Amino acid sequence: MARVGELLGAIDGVGADRRRGGFSRHVFDDAERQLREWFVEQAQARGLQVETDRNTNIWAWWGEPGDGAVVTGSHLDSVPGGGAFDGPLGVVSALSAVDLLRAKGFRPSRPFAVVVFAEEEGGRFGVPCLGSRLLTGTIDADRARGLRDPDGVEFGEAMRAFGAAPERAGRDDAALRRIGRFVELHVEQGRGLIDLGGPVAVASSILEHGRWRVRFSGQGNHAGATLISDRSDPMIPASRLVLAARDVAQRCDGRATVGRLVPNPGGTNVIPSTVDVWLDVRSSGATRPMVHDLSGMAEEFAAAEGCRAEVSEESYGDTVHFDAALRDELTGLLGDVPVLPTGAGHDAGILAAEVPTAMLFVRNPTGISHAPEEYAEPDDCDAGAHALARVLEHLAGS
Numbered sequence: 001m002a003r004v005g006e007l008l009g010a011i012d013g014v015g016a017d018r019r020r021g022g023f024s025r026h027v028f029d030d031a032e033r034q035l036r037e038w039f040v041e042q043a044q045a046r047g048l049q050v051e052t053d054r055n056t057n058i059w060a061w062w063g064e065p066g067d068g069a070v071v072t073g074s075h076l077d078s079v080p081g082g083g084a085f086d087g088p089l090g091v092v093s094a095l096s097a098v099d100l101l102r103a104k105g106f107r108p109s110r111p112f113a114v115v116v117f118a119e120e121e122g123g124r125f126g127v128p129c130l131g132s133r134l135l136t137g138t139i140d141a142d143r144a145r146g147l148r149d150p151d152g153v154e155f156g157e158a159m160r161a162f163g164a165a166p167e168r169a170g171r172d173d174a175a176l177r178r179i180g181r182f183v184e185l186h187v188e189q190g191r192g193l194i195d196l197g198g199p200v201a202v203a204s205s206i207l208e209h210g211r212w213r214v215r216f217s218g219q220g221n222h223a224g225a226t227l228i229s230d231r232s233d234p235m236i237p238a239s240r241l242v243l244a245a246r247d248v249a250q251r252c253d254g255r256a257t258v259g260r261l262v263p264n265p266g267g268t269n270v271i272p273s274t275v276d277v278w279l280d281v282r283s284s285g286a287t288r289p290m291v292h293d294l295s296g297m298a299e300e301f302a303a304a305e306g307c308r309a310e311v312s313e314e315s316y317g318d319t320v321h322f323d324a325a326l327r328d329e330l331t332g333l334l335g336d337v338p339v340l341p342t343g344a345g346h347d348a349g350i351l352a353a354e355v356p357t358a359m360l361f362v363r364n365p366t367g368i369s370h371a372p373e374e375y376a377e378p379d380d381c382d383a384g385a386h387a388l389a390r391v392l393e394h395l396a397g398s
Ligand code: HGY
Pocket: 120, 121, 128, 129, 343, 344, 345, 346
């Protein structure tokens, strides 16, 4: 039976990003399609019955599909230049857990599925957990279809090119009825387990988080021929907003990040006409107030340069407290493993509003995620798969 590390190794080169380092795998791009095909092969090799739902999430059933299933899984897409574990570890561990259970002669006595959610990172169309948000109706289907990628391609068009029917996208009650419990295993994105010295933890909560885009508009012009006093340069208020985001976050004990800032047209010798800044803000309760303050500052910084600022909300997620009964069941089963919060969003956070949901974390010795340094030791990966198998056997047994 393949170990988790070997299964992960099989997809290691897919979507390797030579320019950024790490991996770039975004919904329906070549790399992500290769990973989808790999997953379907692996699932079918295990005798699982595979189907893709109307929102392009993939479901692999162990036995007949049915309502009230025990479901586990995660995502295969990545952030730009991301690590190898965020997402794939949860999918591979689910396959490995099926192997472990089957090897001991276990057969689920209730419907059982492994799921791969689409576009969890929002790396192409800008909204995280797009597949699970569509499934639960947490995003308006028309809005989702109209989301554009950096090349201006709409998600609806991309769905059609992928062979899906965009007009069918949206809340899928039949699919939701099929989920009785959802458990997602994920590489830890932080240092909790390093400091606690164990390979596996159970999740307690997810921070509230949101994504806003701020467009600063000024006057494009020539870098050499335009006096400083004659400029309306949107890069100036954009730069001030980056620093203000950090200061506001520190003051509010929150987290604010500008990981994406796009000048247009982007020439070295060109004063930009617009600069788009994406704010990623997380906190335990102060997210919207923080962005309210930052929006006011953006307008002030813009006015000071004769520019304009427009703020739009791209996505928002409330704080998620995972199902306490299920969480306690898991910690009991796994022998009092640590219970840790996470600042990272997950599909499990979206599903938690609809079904009893839990998460397992596997130790990441670097504590770094969304970067090539993200890592999990092979033995810890195996410990995670065994823990997941134990949980699934309990939930799908009697
Ligand atoms: O952004 C997040 O927290 C998640 O990794 N999508």
